Amino acid sequence: MPDANQPPEREGTGALPGIPPASLPPVRWRIYVDLDAFYVSCELRDRPDLKGRPVIVGPPPSEGPTRGVVLSASYEARKFGIRSALPAVIAARLCPEATWIPPDFAKYEQISHDVRTLLGGYSEDVVPYSIDEAALGIEATTKEEARAVAERIQRDLADALGLPASLGVATTRLVAKIATDRAKPGGIGVVAPEEVAEFVAPLPVRVVPGVGPKTDEILRLHGILTIGDLASRRPSEVSGWLGEFGRELVALARGTPVEAPETSMGPRSRSTDHTFVTDVASWEEIGTAVREMARELGYSLEREGLRYGAVGVAFRWADFSRSQRSRTLTASREGIAPLTDLAVRLAHELWESEQAGRERPVRTVSVRTERLTERTQRQVSLDDYPPTARRPLAPK
């Protein structure tokens, strides 16, 4: 373990060219990066003629009836009310002139990898949150300096990879994420620590990741509509309604957000399931669902620094019977692509063996990882240091 009193050495976060080394102590910032309309942006690199037009990535409805959904829509298509997860048939009706492109997940995965490599040039501490979102830690002495890094990343993503992105900069990931959402599309939002309370006050509670319709409803019943409404409430009162999360919301409202730990000692297995809107009898659709679910699961393990020793896939058929298949690995593994490939392979084997000669549609699919272990070599991040070692905030 490094000496906790000694700031760790970092690379790639040095002073910016043209800016003299400052005498103020550096502050730890989180830059949240969210690629705009990611699947569409990946496709536009190969089809620049479609820029500025309504484009939808999803199963083209012209190729016959589909129960598929929109995976990504360009901002021009969104003006017609088209959103991710909207059924393709409805999207086609809302915007008949849209160009449809079938998804190419291998391409998106590769480009996502290129993005992470590019971000790795700015910081050793890059945490992926999904195929098109990641956060990185940097050090900067002032808000302006932090913003300059974000601007450079945004320019770099556009120039080197042809990808538009929105970025949020704050001293916690939570606030950086909220700032990113407010900056979409194509913007940069920067919130200094002393500005947090004022920044979040007018926003509806729903903008906080983790606040869904149920939590929103509970808060509404207590007369809370905006985050600012929480600032004067007692943490114990709000945690009475929402558990520990209630305390975090009050802390956010008061401008002292709690940083959620990136690593947790959760249960030793992790699973995710998906029930189709209508039962599905095509391998195409099932394979796509399994791939998406395995990928999301892979990202959550990655983010928590976990390796997996076994992978399983299960189907619940329309008649509610259940079949499953799993594989225990000889050694524990990490990485999103191997998990995705194995889950799809297991699902395909299951589909082939159980479906043969029968016409059974699938109701629910689930993907599971087991025998989870902590990655032994964890990257040391500043968050590992006691608060006193990382806290000094630059005076304004």
Ligand SMILES: [Mg+2]
């Ligand atoms: Mg995005």
